[in-house]
Amino acid sequence: MSTTISQALQPAFATGEFITQVFLVSAALFMLLAIAMFYRAVKGPTTQDRVLAVNVLGTNTVVVLALLGAGLGEPSLLDIALVYALLNFLMAVAISKFTVERGGVL
């Protein structure tokens, strides 16, 4: 039976109570940062600012997912973090291409 990435990392997630709290608190702090990034996405003023803000938000989400996976003891959240890291890039490329040459998305 083949081992997935999350199964291979399982021992690394056997952590104590204190370190769990640290992971969850840092996840909350990263979410506070996300609100600051979202301010840029709302304020703009140009579309490029917004795309950049959402791209950084996506990277931030990957970090928060990894911290949550460690804090909650759920290594399967790392798989979602990987999917997000890939798709976030695709989204930024699509929107950037759309704004540079109108009509082109992919």
Place this chain on the structure above:
Amino acid sequence: MSELFAGVLFAFVLAAALATAAFRDTLTVIVVFAAYSLGMALFYAFLLAPDVAMTEAAIGAGVTTLLLLLTLAKTVREDTDRLVERVNIPAVVVFGGLLVVMLATLGEFPAVGADDAMAWYNPEVTQHYIANAYDDTGVKNAVTAVLAGYRGFDTFGEAVVVFSAGVATLIVLNKEVFTRE
């Protein structure tokens, strides 16, 4: 400490949803909606539903944004000076009423893992699935076993509906191409 995280995450998702509803420019709405989707995926992951979070990641960040951008590329983007949408009073009244009803329902839900939860009204059925799902279907996830194993025909019917909708869309699109030529 996880309450702190949930609180901040909730504030973020609420702000993103309000911004999505309020903005006037379509491209801005698409970008802000992607941020909302990021927050929702985090919520699903936080509530330990990795399969739903994975779907939200693929649909919300990937497919929805691309489909909306493709639609925008084929249609016209309305030029506007105003940043935010004007508030539609009748819509606010309808939405407010709906919100009150939904919040009233929310209070009646049992807590997560509570003894008086709806799933335990019929303990024999619940226990049967939990005990036999793996042996009966060979699927390790009990939810997936019920969805694709015990309710296989139901799910198959749904797949047929989605497939026919796709075929119908293709037929309509083809017709449009022929009329243009």
